[in-house]
Amino acid sequence: MNLIAIRRRIWRPIYAKTQPIIKSFRRWRISKFSQSETEAEQSERFRVLGLDWRESRKGVENLLGKDLDIFSHRSEHYELLFGISKRDKPKKILEIGTATGEFSVFLATIFPDAKVHTIDLSRLDNRFWNATSDLVTTNDWAVSKTDLEERDARLSSFSNIEFRELNSLALTFQESEKYDLIWVDGDHTYPVVSVDIANALRLLEVGGTLVADDIYEVAQRRRESGNQESYETLVQFQKAGFIHFNLVLKRLFPEPYYNRRSQKFIAVATRKNN
Template identity: 25%
Template sequence: MSTELTSKLKQRGRASVDFLSNFGFGAAKVRDTVEQELHRVVPDPAALPDDLDQRSARIEQSMLGFRPYRVQQAVGEWHATYHGLVAREAFEEIRDEIEPILKKYDDGPSTLEDNSKEGAPGYYEGVNFHRTAGGWEDHEYQGFIHADLVHSRLVKNFFPGGIWKQREMVAGMAPKDHYDKILDMGCSTGHFTRALQTVYPDAEIHGVDLSIRTLEQARRLANASGWTWHLYQRPAEDTGFEDETFDLAASYILLHEIPAETIKQTFKEAFRVLKPGGDMIMSDVTRYADMDKLGVWKADFGARLGGEPYWRESASLDLAEVAREAGFVDVTAEGLPPNSYPYIVKGRKPE
């Protein structure tokens, strides 16, 4: 990929983004203190209420008087509120320099079908996923801002070994060494699509997503690398492709962004568009079934703070059963160590 698509921030923007990037590490002592207090307050997670709302109320009320806990929540709220705004301000400082480069890579071998006039599903409209100010469509270069400033500079620091390595590992977990035609369901800015391209360099790559801004960035990424991707603004649960079109249907950390019923439809759609004998591999967040009750509360609280309205219903699903109900066979499902993340489900469409 061309290094031109990597921004060179000015001093103010660089300082602000670096501050955000190191913010989490600077708060590590507070988090450790809160963690110790949580285990004191909840010595036996199994004794917590089964109902998650009741559990949340009990834990949060018990912790409310603990000052480090209140500090941690204030810090988390500040970061969630301002990370996108800080990244956007940093972009505006370099806009005059980077915009011609971004426009340059709007053209190339990759294609993009824009269906903005058709509107988006109800679960998508008005939701600022990840608490991105204004949502994915609010800024004309939100795809670049998210991919280069938020994801590549902020999010990556919280993934040991790197988010790119993890995506390539997941792509490589598909059963076959070669696929002729691959569908990336919920491709966003193309980070996982790039992993699929790297692992299966001879495959014909197609990607769908609801956000035109993130798709525009995926197209830039592909064009800068000389790849021919076919990108479409379509929902993963209703792609519009003909039956039995693809050899592999894949997604990376999409499912927690959509409601449970939409997840089930997405698996059915993957089954429909796969050729007989085709493979499916989907990844998502750790299942609540793989955590104790305290761990579930932590994940659920973080999702609420981070602007993830469908996390709870998604993480509560048995994805292996969802895959079988869609028609897949030879289904396997596992969370990767050490924290069962990402959670990988695979299946095959019968011949």
């Protein structure tokens, strides 16, 4: 018997006994989740930022309809940016990570007077269309020609969107143009995400807003899309007096492995005068 077979023999009965316990613990944890309390918490987090969550939710639903698919990509970044569109009037916006372009189009719609610059990796890059480069080991994630044609058509139907195939790391050397609002949503893993945040802060006007996706406050055992380093990077910039930041909840329902400690956030930072 080889090593793998021996391991399987040992682990299978242990796994069979522990799985039901783990599952019922997970069910118990989810049963403690309260939708109304979570919405109240989100409203308060928005209020601290001078935003109205209920109005933002209504605004997003008017534009896109209700989101009934709990696995959809649509998260609270839609409500957050909608809320910001009611508070601020940015002239120039940068999105790091275009993907399908749906969110770029959303930004161009809610900020009709702004120029939206959006960048993504080259279509030939094997990490293209994925936010977690360290999880890409096969070509399973391959994007079809139709996906790309749809994305390009979507982006070109808005005259206030400018798309470039550009690795965000190139921002370090190529860019000096300033923005009023930057949405950091490219590679969510370390170190790229920390470089993206640092570059975004360099390119942000004083008083401008940086929004960064998939922030965890605590170390995660399960590594999904996002990590603790984004949070720690923001904390260091805050300590150095460059920014002040707050967090809003990323989703208002329990994700598959829900646990208050593994709650994901979206960060909103204001660039201070220094």
